[in-house]
């Protein structure tokens with residue numbers, strides 16, 4: 265039901281650090297999603313990771329045992345594409361310093377993804393093959409006047425055994441070389457807030473592992489925030505991660521599964 269607000273209460277789950285770490289699913293989270301769905305709650309997935317097309321995210325969820333479809337998934341690639349769709353002429357060249365998720369999202373809104381200048385805009389997102397030549401092309405296009413959009417500014421993503429650099433680390437390199445600061449599309453910025461409202465309605469809870477993006481998204485939506493400790497946050501902030509805020513958010517759990525009873529009670533109280 266893309267584009268229509270749903271009356272069904274929704275739990276909007278972040279993916280990296282909530283549902284999986286890298287390619288490893290978090291079993292308690294998978295069970296938690298199953299329990300929420302069985303209780304009649306809509307579960308949506310709202311990720312700042314722009315690297316994969318929506319169909320690939322859905323396939324990964326299905327491999328984890330979660331039955332989802334494309335309408336259930338929103339990424340910062342969609343938010344970046346929506347931001348540029350509203351600001352550029354159809355068919356404009358957009359340099360994708362990002363993964364296939366951004367390329368697909370740009371195509372779907374009628375923009376032309378390219379990998380070198382000239383370009384009307386540059387979108388920077390997480391991808392593993394970022395290198396010096398790409399930094400050179402992206403920063404050069406921005407110095408020549410292209411709009412600079414970052415999918416998000418997340419410093420890191422959790423992977424088995426630790427953290428890896430996130431979209432924010434790549435955006436910082438492009439910002440340094442271009443001398444410009446990016447517009448940010450993903451959580452917790454307005455393009456993503458608008459997408460979440462459009463897709464999932466007005467009655468929900470955000471579950472995430474990163475207070476600065478997931479918690480701030482919840483605040484922007486006026487929804488409660490549930491923090492899980494399966495990702496980048498801990499009582500004492502790990503390097504590249506975040507501390508549990510003081511005061512803490514209303515719900516804090518070791519994992520999504522542990523939070524299910526609280527989430528169901530909270531949604532019942534809001535209906």
Ligand SMILES: [Mg+2]
Nearest residue numbers: 278280281473
């Ligand atoms: Mg996360």
